[in-house]
Amino acid sequence: MGNYQCIICGGETASYSSSPGYFICGCCGVVFLERSRVVSPEEEKERYLKHTNGTDEPGYTGMLDEFIKVCVAPFAGEGSFILDYGSGPEPLLARFLEGRGYKTDTYDPFFAPEKKFEFEKYGAVTAVEVLEHMKDPLGEIKIIADILKPGGIFAGRTMFLPQEEKKFANWWYRFDITHITFYSPQSLAHIAEAAGMELILGEAPCFFVMVKK
Template identity: 35%
Template structure:
């Protein structure tokens, strides 16, 4: 593989390692330990939409509703805001988290959902939100820096960003890291293209004025906007 001019999509470190798994190429950053699917294997926008439409997430599914409630309750307990201007970033074809908040919570001034594919007529304004959630969405970002730049622009100063994604924990050497990644279930979703280490996500967000605050759960982290 020719690595000339290829750099990490999280920390911009020059890339030197790749994994070839099931005829797909993944790049590994030895600086921040994040992994990226090579662009040539990205689904088309049409195929991504078709894949997302297969998701049958509704609040009528009690297990899914409990999952959402657990997530948002943990986030709200930490941020402890009296009145919230809220955006669910990447809300999908069925904005269940938005619906849940409208149904269950009363300390919100504004409740919005935005999605690249499913909210074509809604354009969230810059510096408008005190809390943005990104629930199992960051792994879909084809250009993480562009996406987190956008998120940061929408967040008010001192506002909070809650991100939940499955972090990949590398082994001590590249060979065992590749073996572990090859058997990792999370990469099997064809719309998952970016796989973060915690360090890689922090590095990426830091570039856009987003400061890491805490890790609430294995895969749930909170940032605040400082710039």
């Protein structure tokens, strides 16, 4: 059985026997879908357009409020310049942040592809429900670390892995075909370290904050 090197730390991986196509790293604990099984960018975009993260969804907007309260407001200075990375078809989080006095940019490979961030430094970068879609999380998070000012934060949300392999097999989160990489707080700590940051919050079930050293 061909196993892969971990996409985060280069460690040895083992296949998740009850979930064919998925591998877990013995070192940092990240779980990822075999890259040959990942959907095409066209299918990926189509799937995002079907997501309805509209303001009419109280669950979603409530989550964004909670995210800002727990992950952004305590760490980002007042009026900080924030990039929402992976802003989606509708830049809802950016609007929420602006409503709270922050200045924002958005980036999304499908819906806001202009890389304005290449010429900027930010006090914070946010990524809500983004890391689970990343094919090369370490590569992308290194870019994010690069565009943060020292002391700036990278804050996001992604559902943390269930502890047991058996739970993963039936986990709703993995059935979204665009979700291909899954993390524990330990995996996020590895990524932070490799990108010159430190994980300062990894709160179950889903919130994290890294700070640039």
